[in-house]
Amino acid sequence: MALQLDARPPATPGPRDTRLRRAGRLSRIDAKYSPYLYIAPFFLVFAVFGAWPLAYTLWVSLHDWDLLGSNPTFIGADNYTQLLADSDFWHSVVNTLGIFVISTVPQLLLALWLANMLNRQLRFRTGWRMAVLVPNVTSTAAVAIVFGVLFGREFGMINWLLDLVSVDPIGWKSNRFASWVAISAMVDWRWTGYNALIFLAAMQAIPRDLYEAAAIDGANRARQFWTITVPLLKPTIIFCVIISTIGGLQLFTEPRLFHSGTNPIRGGTLRESQTVTMYMFENAFAPYYNFGYGSAVAWLLFALIAIVAAINVLIIRRLGAGAKPDTGRKGGSR
Amino acid sequence: MSRLWRASPLTYGALIAAAVLSVFPIYWMFVVASRSSDAMGQLPPPVTPGGNLGANISRLFANADAYFLTGLINSAIVATTVTVSVVFFSSLAGFAFAKLRFRGSNALLMVIIATMMVPTQLGIIPLYMLMTKLNLNDRLPAVIMPALVTGFGVFMMRQYAGQAVSNELIEAARVDGCGTARIYWNVVLPALRPAAAVLGLLTFMTTWNDFLWPYAVLNDPENPTVQLSLRALSDGYYQDMSQVFTGTAIATLPLLLVFVLFGRQIIGGIMEGAVKA
Numbered sequence: 001m002a003l004q005l006d007a008r009p010p011a012t013p014g015p016r017d018t019r020l021r022r023a024g025r026l027s028r029i030d031a032k033y034s035p036y037l038y039i040a041p042f043f044l045v046f047a048v049f050g051a052w053p054l055a056y057t058l059w060v061s062l063h064d065w066d067l068l069g070s071n072p073t074f075i076g077a078d079n080y081t082q083l084l085a086d087s088d089f090w091h092s093v094v095n096t097l098g099i100f101v102i103s104t105v106p107q108l109l110l111a112l113w114l115a116n117m118l119n120r121q122l123r124f125r126t127g128w129r130m131a132v133l134v135p136n137v138t139s140t141a142a143v144a145i146v147f148g149v150l151f152g153r154e155f156g157m158i159n160w161l162l163d164l165v166s167v168d169p170i171g172w173k174s175n176r177f178a179s180w181v182a183i184s185a186m187v188d189w190r191w192t193g194y195n196a197l198i199f200l201a202a203m204q205a206i207p208r209d210l211y212e213a214a215a216i217d218g219a220n221r222a223r224q225f226w227t228i229t230v231p232l233l234k235p236t237i238i239f240c241v242i243i244s245t246i247g248g249l250q251l252f253t254e255p256r257l258f259h260s261g262t263n264p265i266r267g268g269t270l271r272e273s274q275t276v277t278m279y280m281f282e283n284a285f286a287p288y289y290n291f292g293y294g295s296a297v298a299w300l301l302f303a304l305i306a307i308v309a310a311i312n313v314l315i316i317r318r319l320g321a322g323a324k325p326d327t328g329r330k331g332g333s334r
Numbered sequence: 335m336s337r338l339w340r341a342s343p344l345t346y347g348a349l350i351a352a353a354v355l356s357v358f359p360i361y362w363m364f365v366v367a368s369r370s371s372d373a374m375g376q377l378p379p380p381v382t383p384g385g386n387l388g389a390n391i392s393r394l395f396a397n398a399d400a401y402f403l404t405g406l407i408n409s410a411i412v413a414t415t416v417t418v419s420v421v422f423f424s425s426l427a428g429f430a431f432a433k434l435r436f437r438g439s440n441a442l443l444m445v446i447i448a449t450m451m452v453p454t455q456l457g458i459i460p461l462y463m464l465m466t467k468l469n470l471n472d473r474l475p476a477v478i479m480p481a482l483v484t485g486f487g488v489f490m491m492r493q494y495a496g497q498a499v500s501n502e503l504i505e506a507a508r509v510d511g512c513g514t515a516r517i518y519w520n521v522v523l524p525a526l527r528p529a530a531a532v533l534g535l536l537t538f539m540t541t542w543n544d545f546l547w548p549y550a551v552l553n554d555p556e557n558p559t560v561q562l563s564l565r566a567l568s569d570g571y572y573q574d575m576s577q578v579f580t581g582t583a584i585a586t587l588p589l590l591l592v593f594v595l596f597g598r599q600i601i602g603g604i605m606e607g608a609v610k611a
Contacts, residue, residue, distance in 0.1 A: 027513060031434070034514045038430040039442060041423040042483045046449055049480035053457030053464065060459060117349055120341035130597040131353035137593045137600070138360060139543050141561040142582030145568045146363050149374070149575060157362075157379045193356060194604070201605035208338075221339075242451070250455055253545040260568050277455070277546070284459045285550055291459050298456040305453055 054302075061296040067289035079296035089297065091271055092279040093304065095180065099255070099275065100248040100308075103184035108240060110192050112233075115199035116225060129200075132193030144186060144257035148173075151182045151258075158182075173259060179273040186254050195240050202236040203229060238316055245309045249301065252277040276301045363586065366579040374575040390580040399570060401556055402581060405563030409585075412474055412559060413541040416481045420537045421530050423483035428491025429522045433504055434514065443492070449485040458550050465551055472554040481541060487533050490603075494529035495522060532603030535596055539589050560585045 061079055065072040083089050114132060122128060135143070150157050151172035159169040172182045206229065214224045230237075255273045256264060265282045267274030274282075276297065284294025341349075362381070366373060369384040394402055430436070431443050461480065462471075470476040499522050507517045523530075548559045555566060564585055567578045593600065 023511070027508075027511075030513045030515075032436070035430040035434040035436040035439070038434075038514075038518075039427040039488075042427050042446065042485065042488050043442075045480070045482050046485070048464075049461060050449065050452065050454040050457065053460035054452065054454060056460040057457050060463075114352060117341070117345050119338065120345055121338045122341050122345075122349075126598055126601070128349050128353065129601050130593070131349075131356050133597070133601060133604075134360065134590075134593060135356050137539055137589050139561065139564075139582065139585045139589060141543070141545050141564045142363065142586050143359065145564060145578060145582050146359050148568070149366075149579075150359065150362075155375055155377060155379065160377055160379060189355070189359065193352075197601060197604050246451065246453055250453055252455075256545075257565060257568060260573070264569060280456075280459075281546075281550070285462070286553070291463070295459050298459065302453060302456050 057295045057298050060291050061293075061299050063292045065290075065292035065295075067291070072292070075292070079292050080300070083293070083296050083300065088271060088274075089276075089279060089300075092274045092276045095176075095267070095271070095273055096249055096251065096275045096277075096304075097308075098177075099180045099183050099187070099251060099273065100245075102180050103187040104241070104244050104248055106184075107188045107192050107244070108195060108237070110188070111195035111199055111240075112230070114192065114196035115203055116229065118196065118200050119203045129197060132196055134193070135190045136194040138190075140190070140253045141257050143190065144254045147182065147186045147189075147254075148258045148260065173268055174270075174272065176268075176270075176272040179255075179258070179268060183251075183255050183258055183273055186258070187248070187251070191244070195244075198240060199233060199236060202233050206232050234316065238313055241312045241316060242309050245312055246305060249305045249308060250277050251275045252281070276304070360586065360590070363579055363583050366576055367583040369576050371574050371576045386576065387580070390576050391584070393574075394567075394577050394580045394584070397567070397577065399555070400563045400567050400581065401558055402560070402563045402567075402584075404556070405558045405560035406584070408474060408558065409542055409560040412477050413538050415478050416541045417534050417538045419478075419482045420484055420487045421534045424487030424533060425491045425495075425523060425526050425530055426518060427483070427488045428493075428495050428526075429499075429518050431488070431492040432495035433499060433501070433522070443489075446485045446488050450489070455546060458547055461547070462550055470551075472552055472557055474557075476551045477544070477548050477559065480547070481544075484537070487537065490533055491526060491529060493606075495526060498529070499525045528599070529603070531596070532599050535592055535600055536603065539592065542589060 060072075062074060062076060063072040064075050064078075118125075118128060118132075151159075153159060153169055153171050153173070156172070158172070163169065170178050172178050210228050210232075211224055214228055219227065252275060255267050255275050256278055258273065259267055265274075265278055267278055280294050280297040280301065282288070283290050283297060365380060365383050367390060368387040369380055370386045370389075373380050373384065394400065431439060465471050465476040468476075470479075503521055503525075504517055507521050512520065543561065544559075545561045545565075548562055549565065552558055552562060558566065564578070564581050567581050570578075
């Protein structure tokens, strides 16, 4: 196609010369500055609605700042010292970390296992992939309500199934640990298939001859999985862990809609499953509208996310290094 | 690729189990939505559809506390606007990053990738204050504006533009006297259509599902998004579960429809994005 265009006769110089020159200058300006124009919308939107609010949260957190905000007083770190002594806050931190651990570890292991199965010669390939991904495309709020009923104490299907194997009914909403498990089940239901597809994509990038060589050396399937697949998947696993950390520690919709009745923002009568984001919401919006205190919660959560993400990356690096030296990393990082 | 291990019956068994677990809660949502309201008090729980769907739907839309129809319309407006905007601005920026040379482009791209890791959700308090100042509380623009363009979208379009649009084609258009804007509109955008479709679908679904920020800023019960309608139904004073489930089913239906029609493309988009990330 380009050849054909090049074969056109060159533009004839003549009276149109100055106009062409001006067009040339315009096009140079266009080439030089228009890229900034094209990327500007993102930076504008992110600056106004993403970066600024996050930074301003820090400023607000240093004030006694209510809904009217007419006369915010600077109080330094008072919100933070109060928060660090606030047992409800720590309660929500423990809830969040508990739900995070109970959900993320099985989720990523299951996703690896599922991806390994999907990475076979299968009939109805797309069908299986769609089936494991469909939870991810449903409405979070809707699913939280449905799970809230499935995990009901009197008439919930889970307790009914447990009853069939003679397990006493469990108070999925009133027992703290049980509520973590129920909410984790909801999170895993939604995200396992999604992560499996991401792992699957990375698995497909691993050259087959690595496995053939390992098979010749006498390594069985399980060994091949742990010594070839998993180490080569390390960058992808780290990616998934970071994404799960950022998302998991900000968990809100699932625990919020798992509960109903009076004051559901507390995540149960005794705050059984109130996450940190819920605690931030409870303080910052109706009924308290304590913006300063809520902002302090937001920043401590921010710090928590950073710390947990860093710890996770360190652990996974260590694990990978223990399992196998870095051979063939190029293949995995594609 | 061609010599994958053959799947054993055991693999198929496990996959069937995974598929049933994945689909069952959605299926059951429709079961309860089609039952009468006393279905919730039955043991064993019903697992087959009943004949009450029509009646439940009319009761749902007649429910004066849920504003369900308003919620549906509002969500459609928000999700459509955001989707069009994200696709347009992301492809524009993606084109600039992939195909135009400008000073600082690498550093700026790194910034965009970094923004994907920022938990912006933690900034909702000043965001709420900002919307109050702009007098946009309880109104849809407050939900739409922060979502107009995403770092994920820009990155995804940049990756796709890099491989889908040849430099020769752009050079040819330039020789023909096209400015960058016309190159984008006439050459790049048509070539980006497959990726734009996937980004559009993912954006639509995410926006339709969004809960925390709308919950914070849309306090007027008469003007909810559909997810907020569901919340109102679920938190309601008396709980009529078949009606609530009819709501959740209707709120999920557009997403399922999109997924059934375009599932292959969505899966392709997720997996391609993953390999590059």
